[in-house]
Amino acid sequence: MTEPQSTKLRSGALLEIENVGVSFGHTKVLEGITATIKPGTFFTLLGASGSGKSTLLMSIAGFVTPHKGTIKLNGKVLNTVPIHKRNIGMVFQSYALFPNLSVADNIAYPLRLRAKSKAEIDKAVADALAFVRMEGFGDRDTAALSGGQRQRIALARAIVFEPDILIMDEPLSALDKKLRDDMQIELRRLHDRLGLTTIYVTHDQREAMTLSDEIAILEKGRIAQIAPPQDLYNHPRSAYVASFMGESNLLRVTRRAGGGFSLNDTPIQSDHHPTLEDAWLCARPEKLMVSPQPGQADTVFDARLVEKVFQGESWLLECLLDDDTRITVRASDHGGSIVSTVAPGETLQLGLLRRDAYFIERTEEVSP
Amino acid sequence: MRWLPTFFLMGAVAFLILPILIVIPMSFSVGSYLAFPPTDWGTQNFQALWVRPEWRDALLYSLKVAALVTALALPIGTAAAFGLEYASERWRSVLRMFVLLPLVVPLILLGFALYVVYAQLGWLNWTPGLVLSHLSLAIPYVTLAVGVGVQALDRERFLAARLCGADQARAFRDAILPQLYPSLMAGGLFAFVASFDEAVIALFIASGENSTITRQMFTSLRDRIDPTVSAVSTLLLMITLSLVLASALRDRKTNRS
Known part of the structure; x- marks a missing residue:
């Protein structure tokens, strides 16, 4: 029974x-x-x-x-x-x-x-x-x-x-x-x-x-x-998923000889080790840190601020990397942040944590 | 100059309606001939309508035929409206032409053709034969009126009823039919009037005991100018107007909700 x-x-x-x-x-x-x-x-x-x-x-x-x-x-x-x-x-x-x-x-x-x-x-x-x-x-x-x-x-x-x-x-x-x-x-x-x-x-x-x-x-x-x-x-599996679920930066990275990927010669520290030949780094705009304190971020690279828009709860920063790739950063104006004072034309440092650096396969399609 | 369009509209309406309204005073005249303006007033024409059997029978016969035509034209015309809606793009316009064909063929031609065929079949002066001929005029009106309703259907209600547990027939009855009531009312009204008003076909194929009211009017006007005709006209006018008014009021009510 x-x-x-x-x-x-x-x-x-x-x-x-x-x-x-x-x-x-x-x-x-x-x-x-x-x-x-x-x-x-x-x-x-x-x-x-x-x-x-x-x-x-x-x-x-x-x-x-x-x-x-x-x-x-x-x-x-x-x-x-x-x-x-x-x-x-x-x-x-x-x-x-x-x-x-x-x-x-x-x-x-x-x-x-x-x-x-x-x-x-x-x-x-x-x-x-x-x-x-x-x-x-x-x-x-x-x-x-x-x-x-x-x-x-x-x-x-x-x-x-x-x-x-x-x-x-x-x-x-x-x-x-x-x-x-x-x-x-x-x-x-x-x-x-x-x-x-x-x-x-x-x-x-x-x-x-x-x-x-x-x-x-x-x-x-x-x-x-x-x-x-x-x-x-x-952990979006594809560029389509990444762009459909919220905002994301898809940055072209190159495979390094010793494993892992680098962005314009900056090695990306990441917990994610996919076996991909061609990859994009998927970096969410809100996960990027603007001018992090030393030791706060695992990977740090330079970017030049092009435009900055106030959107209430956060600022939207449009930046260019060394190779002229666009990158969008969403930063909240909490105490100690330089977001409200930084001006277009200035160079910033952007930081990313290991856990927030995620790679997806680069497909033929243009970055959405 | 904002009143100008209104003025023209009123003028056009007056031009169309006033000649029809003239039958109302005429129907209340007393005498053995039609006269306008009437010299004496009375209701003898209306009494004649009921007292004289040729008028009473014709009126009842017309009502019977129109009722039969309406009852048959509604389901057939509605089915045709759904058929047109679900027909492929390629066939839809051709099929619609066929449905509407009886409305564009000259009535006199239709009447003559039916006379020839019905004479062969022995269907002359036979009620089902007349109903059949009127159906060809009434069905297009139903299809047109219901077609408008079918296009505006909220089909999700049908799907909702199906998932609630209704089979196809039940879901149609519960979820589709109520949406079509206004256009079915309009289609039914058109079908009824199309049959009730029809005189030309009836002239060819309905005489003697099976004479319709419109045919009776025509023959009595031809033989001698019987003033009862004006009473019939007033009556027809009142029936048609009240039906149209009822339908218009209903539309207003449904549009507001």
Whole structure:
């Protein structure tokens, strides 16, 4: 006898995507997509428009049929399961609420389709409303709600029938920035309370990092990298990932005879020792130190300040290296920093820690 | 000079509407001939409409045919609207031409052609035959009206309903149909009026017991100028106006929400 499934187990389903490919006519939209989404994970598909992230989500939902590969939910192949039997909750960008129904009837809709009793429905709807902090809104018209409120109701409708997974397609992109920031934190909290495996699509890297346990970056229909946010940010596998996740300087370095790399004859001290022939040094603008104290930085090199812009919480410095490579530095104006006094034309010293010096393969593409 | 466009618009509306409104005072005249301006006033023309069987039967028959035409044109025209929306770019314009063809073919030609065919088939003065002929006029109106609604559909609602657990038919009913109600109302109105107003085809293929009200008006005007015609005209005007007004008010309401 196996143990009875606990509710926690049930809500955290395992989703396996194996070598999935999707074509529209002769255009390959997705190719060789493989990912394992562990139970209870908040998993984000991040990519530019046209990267195929929405198509992958639609393949999971069943609105798009992959021409190859399998999608498995808790070990069961989903490909041939009709959409209405997949037991997937989805939140849409346009909310997709039914305006002819009240808020409560919208949330009750999936339960009515499952022929639940009135008492069960009433209780589940009340619980779902409370869960998204919208108690007392049941009798309202959806037209009378704000964007953020509609999004909550859409979420309540997507989780009320205890789906195996929850998928969301850019659910916050129609909201204004302040509300979007608040909703991000709240979505993350709701996810932690539910423990539901969640797949989220966005083109906003900050949103992806705020919400996710793991992020898959899609580039032209392929997965560029899958990793937790910190790994993805600190250890991007390609120039594309590095430029997509925040700002980065990609500096051409040469391989040294004794191992490691040097930047314009300055050896780069690093914990990272890849076996690359042609490499870029990936240096995040905020990790570069302006005129570090002796011993503070592991690698120090010269740069000439070209331009300096005040951006509130930090200064943005545009500098040139000896070989006229541009390098961007983001520095905060804390006590003792020379950032506020240094003037364009002056030469600065830039410092980098060993752990912040990361190398990626140099590709044919021009540095983005 | 900002009032100038308004002035022209009002002028155009008056030019179009006033001649139609003239039937209203005429319908309240008393006498055995049509007269304008009326010398005596009364409601005898309206009474005649109900008392004299040829008028009453024709009116009821027209209503019956128009109702049948509307009921059939709505699903067919809606299906055609979806068909056009999902047709490939290459075929869409050709298919749309075919759907709209009955509206551009001269009615007299259509009526004559139907007369020849129906005479062969023995369908003359047969209700299904008339309904069929009116359908060809009513379906294009439904397709046009519903087509506008189909283009503006929020399809994500359909997807949402599907993932909530609704099969295709149920999702269509719950998520798509409510969005189409306004354009279905408009299409239904057009279909009803297209059939109810039609006189030319009816002249060819609907006579005797199966005479429509418009045909009855035409023959009674030709044989002798029966003042009942003005009462019928007023009635038709009121029916059409109230339907259009109801639809316009509904649109205003949905646009505001």
